[in-house]
Amino acid sequence: MSLVNTVLQPESRDTVETFAGTPLPSGDTVASAVRGEIAICLPMRHAGTRELRLRYEVQGPADAPAVFVAGGISAHRHVSASEVFAERGWADALVAAGRTLDPARTRVVAFDYVGADGRLDAPIDTTDQADAIALLLDALRIGKLQAFVGYSYGAMVGLQFAVRHPARLRRLVAVSGAHRPHPYASAWRALQRRAVALGQLQCADAAGLALARQFAMLSYRTPEEFGERFDSAPEIVNGRVRCAAEDYLDAAGAQYVARTPVTAYLRLSESIDLHRVDPAAVGVPVTVVAVEGDRLVPLSDSVNLVEGLQGRGQLRVLRSPYGHDTFLKETDRIDLILAAVLRGNGAHP
Structure with missing residues (x-):
């Protein structure tokens, strides 16, 4: 798998260093957030090799531990508001000052899913999303993620990433997403x-x-x-x-x-x-977060996933009236779980 005509196009001016002749964020002088896009050549599972453009956003210092954040199919690269990009993000309450994913001490990376712009009218697999993320990390010069935090579809993509690129990842938090659709x-x-x-x-x-x-x-x-x-x-x-x-x-x-x-x-x-993952093939520790009453990802599927992880998984179960949307509504409880996983402080929701 290789990049073709890779071009980084940051939208923030506060950048230094170069990649393929264009600026990349680096060091303490970087702005609190940077946006850009890259051109990639992606071998897709069901649609052949396609030339595509990935749009990304990065918040936080370039030398901070990197965490990739991905949400449902409606989510996008703008996870939370910042001084540079003040518009509301899809997870403002989770990526913010004082939270586990505080951009002051964490490098938060996100992208628009392959196909999110509506220009690709072909079957898209979660393996394609995982491989696209690996190419984006190459372009951003991120060798290994401290964590991948995925919600709903993002949890499915995270599981694929943990199967296909385990050397790029320390741990996965998979919220309301399993190894297969019910x-x-x-x-x-x-x-x-x-x-x-x-x-x-x-x-x-x-x-x-x-x-x-x-x-x-x-x-x-x-x-x-x-x-x-x-x-x-x-x-x-x-x-x-x-x-x-x-x-x-x-x-x-x-x-x-x-x-x-x-x-x-x-x-x-x-x-x-289309999503399918063999839990036994997941090569990193996984925290699976399930919600009682989730009508799309039943608790039994999360239990089966953890059992299939063969000792590499742990299960956290939440009760909430919000069902599948719990990760967007119960942000304090989700943050406590992230704190326990990423900081190792033993916090419980």
């Missing part, structure tokens, strides 16, 4: 993709994608949470009955459509279902 969850996603297909047939791509996202929200959360938030009588609006949760679902669909290309959604949704 058939029930795959059925949910198949129906979501059919909703998109129906929208496309009617020249209503946005409506189809919004409906798919609304279905997804029901699988991410729990009946208990909906019972607490939306336990009010339905209303009759324009002669139709409208239930209490519909405003929430409409907003979720609209927000997703505004930032997600249809092709990206379809291919990354498929990528979850």
Whole structure:
């Protein structure tokens, strides 16, 4: 596997040192965050060799321990707000001052998933994401990660990275993600993709994608949470009955459509279902974090994963009404687990 025409294009001006003739962040003078992109030649598992561009963001000192952070298929390179890039990130509460992943003392690395821009209309495997990360680390001159912290799809990618590139990684934290997709969850996603297909047939791509996202929200959360938030009588609006949760679902669909290309959604949704890892092949210590009531990654799958790791895994179980979205909502408890793993302080959630 090799880089072809690798070009780093940082968007921050506070950079020194060079790679392929362009600046790279290095040393104490680096800004608190740097963005850029690289061109790679990636041999893909199901789509042949493709020339692609990876967009990345790095926060923290160049000489600090590096941690790669990856979220669900909606996540992206901007994990948290910084002085340089002040817009809200997808995990602001987890990557922040005073947290285990404090950018003042940790080099936090993230990227936009292969296919996230919607330009790649081909099957994408989690092995492709793992290999792309290895190429990005080469370009950034990061020999070994202190940890890979993956949530949902990111946990699946982290497991693949631990299989394919174990020498690049000390430990993995896999939250709400397992070695294979559960058939029930795959059925949910198949129906979501059919909703998109129906929208496309009617020249209503946005409506189809919004409906798919609304279905997804029901699988991410729990009946208990909906019972607490939306336990009010339905209303009759324009002669139709409208239930209490519909405003929430409409907003979720609209927000997703505004930032997600249809092709990206379809291919990354498929990528979850293509995912397979042999736990015995994982070559690093793994902390598996599961949530009771997660409808997409049942606790039994996490138990099977830990058993398959043959002594290299430990299981932490959380109870939360937020289901699969617990990693985004129960940030204090997730941070305590990260502290126990990365700092070795024995903290418990």
